[in-house]
Amino acid sequence: MGYKKWLIPLICATPFLFGFLFPLLQLVKWAYVNFSTQLNIEHVFISLQSLLIAGITAVVTIFFTLCLVYFPKWNRLRIIKHLVKFTTVGYIIPGAVIGITLVASSSYFVSIMYNFFGIEIGYLVYSSIYILIFAYIFRFLAVAYNPIEAHSLRIGSNLSESSYMLGKSKLHTFFNIQFPLLKSSLMSGFLIVFIDVMKELPLTLLLKPYNVQTLAIKAYEFADDERVSEAAIPSLTLIGLVCLAMYLISMFRDEKE
């Protein structure tokens, strides 16, 4: 029986040790070596860019998610319900596929706008931050949609109906009843999308404007150039930010429970 005392914890600890702790220690060792050359103003700038892109994307994704959750409830049109189902399939499509198809299909849109209306929108579509954020939103909408939709179903329709019966509009009901009750899942949804965008690589590689850098891209570029040890600082920054976001998610989950 005695062997169980160390075997069971060892089995449970294996994924953590080999998947997180040992690689992390290796990264810390490399970071120590490259500390003086890598931790500079450029790194701070790249970190801020990553945070900003992930933050903006998460906010816009939450906005669209709320539209997808509440518009079908407010309008009893069956077509909206079907549309919602299709809109959230982005998560099952690989990021690279979304990137390629988005650029290809956008070219038709650009030429139609130019040929028929004389409007040049190419600069908005090709290698622009707008198309990158749009692609992220499409890719990660389901990530935010599922927990928020589930929470809104748990809240139920009676609260809104009570509010309507008391003479309040749909918007008033949303901001005064639904929104405060959904706050914890909105925050969780925001942080999950934020983490996913921070880590996303193929989509960013394909669509990012030439002057935009993210931590994930920087780490990839160093590794691709066989300068693996120099990838440690952006990787550790990424891990730190993601861990912070995960800690916040767990705080909001505890609050919800």
Add this chain to the structure above:
Amino acid sequence: MKKNSTHILKISELSKSFDGKQNVLSDVTYQLEQGNICAIVGESGCGKTTLLRLISGLEVSESGTITILGETVSSINVNKAPHSRKVGMVFQNYALFPHLTVKQNIQFGVAKIEYDSTLKLIELMGLEGKEHQYPHELSSGQKQRVAIARTLAVKPKLLLLDEPFSNLDLLTKSSLRKEIRKIAKLLSLSVMFVTHDLYDAVDIADEILFLSDGRIVQECDTESLMHQNVDEIKVYLEQIQEQAKHLLSLKNK
């Protein structure tokens, strides 16, 4: 029914189905006299709650008309919004806003200028001292009182209660039954409530509506029902059940 009486509610040939499937309500016709309390009695799934939701405007009927205080609020061409029907509804699960205090819940539908009037309601419903508590800190009976007070705060002419006694213990149920009747009479309020317990119906209602399979199978006033002896009531209820079965068999044919 008394002659020359004023009817707060008139329902005529009301039908409802969900997604065009089997009718949940079929040709329901009924009139409620002003100031009266009506109990809708029937087994689960017979359309009791749907009838309340149609009257309140939370559901849209397929055919028929609903008139409240002489104004048509629902017909083929008309569908008035719930809040403009002068109707208040208390849900089976009370639907109290969990992030608002008792006082904030009761004042939710009221303009700031009328906040003082809600203090009287808090007193009337026996909620003094609970104003700053949240719904999760209240018992089921207290939650029910808050839900009723919140609905009464917007001064409805017709109060709809969906299974108001279903989650309550016997003692609370008994006192709340008396209070609802007292308040309704005090405020000259017409009330319609749904129950599957005939005892609730007999205790507070002026008239009882027996619903089965989406149809009204019997309408009677409580007084005449109470004048019958127990055996007669038993026979009466069996007759209603027979009628319901007959209706069902006709429908299945």
